[in-house]
Structure formats: C-alpha cells, structure tokens
Amino acid sequence: MTQAGHRWWVWAGAAAVGIGLLTWGLRRSVSSPAPAATHAKALRGKPRPAASLPSTDADVYLTNLDGEISELTRLMGVNGKTSATLLMASGAVHTRGRYRGDLDEIQRGIALTTECVELAPAEPNCLLARAEQEQSLHRFPAARADVERARGLGGDPTRIADLLAELDWNEGRYDGPMAHFREARQQRPSTGTWLREAQLEHDLGGDEAAERAFERAEDRVADTAPFPIAHLNLQRGMHEVDRGRLEEACVFFREAIARMPTYVAALEHLAETLRTLGRDAEAMTLYEQVTRLSTDPEFAFALATLYDAHDRKAEAAALHEKARAGYEALLQKYPEAMYWHASEYFAAKGDANRAHELLQKNLVLRPNSGSYVALAKVLLALGRIPEAAEAIDKALAMPLKSAALFWTAARVKRAQADIPAATTFEAQARALNPRIATAE
DSSP, X not given: OOHHHHHHXXXXXXXXXXXXXXXHHHGGGOOSOOOOOOXXXXXOOSOOOTTTSOOOOHHHHHXXXXXXXXXXXXXXXXXXXXXXXXXXXXXXXXXXXXXXXXXXXXXXXXXXXXXXXXXXXXXXXXXXXXXXXXXXXXXXXXXXXXXXXXXXXXXXXXXXXXXXXXXXXXXXXXXXXXXXXXXXHHHSOSHHHHHHHHHHHHHTTOSHHHXXXXXHHHHTOOOOOHHHHHHHHHHHHHHHHHTTOHHHHHHHHHHHHHHOTTOHHHHHHHHHXXXXXXXXXXXXXXXXXHHHHOXXXXXXXXXXXXXXXXXXXXXXXXXXXXXXXXXXXXXXXXXXXXXXXXXXXXXXXXXXXXXXXXXXXXXXXXXXXXXXXXXXXXXXXXXXXXXXXXXXXXXXXXXXXXXXXXXXXXXXXXXXXXXXXXXXXXXXXXXXXXXXXXHO
C-alpha cells in the first residue's frame, strides 16, 4: 500500500483521532494550557523525547489496558451489564483494536456499543460511541444514522457536531468541516483539536502550518499514556513522507516505536519508508516483526515483495498466497473497510479491473478527493482516459492539495497530449514532494 493510502485509512477512517475515537487516552490530554507561542518561534522539527515529555512504560500501559478489559468483562458477568460498563469496555476494546490494527477487535468494540444501544435505547451516548467506532470500519451511513438518532435523543451537541464534520469530510463536502475543525481548535484547544487542524493543514497542501499545529498538539499533551504520543508521532512521520522528507519521517516513526514498541502502524510505516530509502535489510526485519504481530494481508504482501527482490522465492510464494487469501476474506467480512486497501493490492498485482470495481464501491461511500485520485489512477491503467480525466477534474475542483493529486493530473494530461498542463501539474507535485516521481 502507498503511504498516502495508509495515511488516509489512519486519519479519515479514524474519525479524527483526537476529537472522537481514541478517547481512552486523548480526551484526557486536554487539561493544562500550553505555553504561549507565536508564529515567529522556530519549529523544533523533531519529536519531544521522553526526558521532556514523559510517558508510561508501554508494557505497563498495555497490561493495564488488558486488565481493564478483563475486569470490566468479569464485572459484567457477575453484576450484569449496564450502559456505563458497556461504554467503558467498548472504548477500551476499540483502543486496543486501533493499536493492534485488528479489525476483529474493532468489531468487538462495536458489538459492545450495539449491546449498549439495545440495553438503553434512549441513551444517546451509546449511539454516539457506536457512530465513532463504526467509522473505523468505514460504515459511514450507519454512523450518520446513529448520530441523527442521538441528536433526536438530546445528545451532546458538541460531540454530534464533531462527528458530523468528520462524516461530511469523508463525503467530500469540505467547507463546513474545515471551518468546524478550526473553530473547534480555537474554542477547545487540546492535543486532539490541534492534531486535527494539523491534518487539515497537511491536506490543504500546507507544510509549515501543519508542522506548527503538530507541535502545538504535542505541547498540549498532559496525560502520560504513551499511545496518544505514539499516534501523534506516527501522524507527523506520515506528513514528512508526503513531503518527501524520508529521513525526517524515520525519526518520528522511531519515536512512536520508542513509546510503543509493538505499535503495528508505526512499525509498518518505518519499514515502508526504509525500503523506499533502499535499506532493505532493516525493512525486512521490521516487516517480519509486523507479520508476527498482525495478520493484515497488506504486510504479508509487502514482505513477499521484499523476499522476491532478494531471491527468497519459496517464502515469498507462501506470503503471496497468504495475502491473496487474506484480502478475499477481509473483503467478505469487512467490505467497506477494505475496498480501498484491496484495490491497491489488486492494482499492484496487475488486476486493474478488480481494482476499478472496488474503487467504484469505495466512491459510493466516500466521494472525496482521495477517492477520485485513486479512481483516476486505475482508469489510466485501464486506458480509459476520458473517464480518468473526469475523475481527476473532480478531485482538482476540491480544496485538498497533494503531490499525488497533481502528479496524477499530470499523467492524465500527458495521456491527453496536453503537455503544457502536464508540465504545470508536475511542477506543483514536485513543489509538495520532490520525490513524487518515485513515490507514485
């Protein structure tokens, strides 16, 4: 999977991590105000180390998280289930699922919120918790329905507004969410709202503005839980990758891993970045670790391609089969969550028709900028140039700016023999990411 594709899953699919989803840690990082800062202040350009931003040992944190889930499960078995215990258990299970990158665990959290809804149908918090978690599996219509039900029951208007902004964002209706994210940060400055604004600046093509917002998010951390800090550094690393600064990205990924050594997403992104840098031995070691931690077929496929490149054909063949079977199984089990990811796999395997079929389904769920760019790429591969042009024009009409957008637009224009336009778009792409030619 491309870095851009994975970023999209982690950010947009997670319903703005700091605002709604990783609530077990991030909502508690709101408290103390950060020191005043001005735009004249120099950027740090690197993560704050544990010496200046301490966090709990990862093993202790994860043991406590497992213990919380076990104890809540025990209590519900002894005393019966209540909406309060179901909400606490679902939040903890969801956090563990996000950390592990485990869709089954995420579904388990959603199942607990569903029990909460059934037990207390007039409790809007059960519906809002389910809506937040459903977005992790890209079940956006179901999430919106839950939000509307919660609104009818008098649910928290701030939480509802946050969720609706994320749902509108995923549908490609950007103006309202952009204003909302900025207003949320101004009215409720926290690690979560600053992080969301950083992601917004990134998606609008900003660099320094995004980095400043990331640093403000870091400066707002007041909780010692390591996962929110690791997640923040993961996002910062992905920002650096998208700007072509791969060595800098590795610094942030390594800091995320230092906080949470078995954080699957951080390990995988570091492995992918190292491979791009030509450091295959390091990348291979990391991918081998990741495939021991996760059954995600994306990682099996990545390791298989590395083995292929280093003439380990038998091992590669086994992993290729594991990846193929894994994608097919996940498409059956969690279709909405897998349309985009599986399309990238099939495109890489040379099956552009299957990739196109999946991206069409993805577009129904998320008619947004990233979806149109992905669709344009596969239409180009199929030689369907007019349709590719239509898709990329829709993406270009939206406010989001990325190197992938402009590079794909350049490829479409070249296919149409519009060389001046292609040259202009290539320059715009390289201005955002000097490495875009190899990244794409």
